[in-house]
Amino acid sequence: MAQPIKIAPSVLSADFTRLGEQIQVAAEHGASQIHIDVMDGVFVPNITMGSLVVKAIRTVTNLPLDVHLMIIEPDRHLQAFVDAGASALTVHLEVCSHLHRTLQNIKLLGVRAGVAINPHTPAILLSEIIHLVDIVLVMTVNPGFGGQTFLPETLPKIRQIRQMVGERSVDIGVDGGIDADTTPQVLEAGANVLIAGNSIFAANGGIASGIKAIQQAITKD
């Protein structure tokens, strides 16, 4: 059965002086969940937000909070993000020496478990843990910044992962350069969670119009 298509605005591109308000606008106009990018300045070149921001966002919306951990040693911080109100924790395969254990730990904390892979990481590296995950997040840009250009070479990998998960109900997220143009391509390849920062929060016509453009690209598909 096909997985439901979800739109996940990434707050990295939001106006942080009006974060709560902007999240509420996104929620009212069709966001399925809120994507929160945690960066440590080590795994990726940028530093962004931590569990305090997740906790603050938890107070302004009931939507699931999808926390993308672009940090080394994520195990040290899982509990803090769950306590802050995360609904899903996604760790990067590239930083986990004991990925199987990390995914088990996330499940034990009672939230959905995700694994993210960078553009250079082959899908086959997921083969031994795929049965443990609720989410596979395919980076469609190199992680670290919003507003980068989608990498089309990631499309065959999305297709391959959808085949790997077969009938299981696993979300396949795509993150980076997702807009009305790239949406049909990633959906066709088998992705079902559209994570979008710039094309929503920096849309010319505002947040509602950014979401609407993606919704129209979904229905055109």
Ligand code: DX5
């Ligand atoms: C990038 C982050 C993304 C980012 C996507 O490392 O993981 O979630 O916000 O931004 P856009 O949609 O602007 O490419």
Ligand code: ZN
């Ligand atoms: Zn992200």
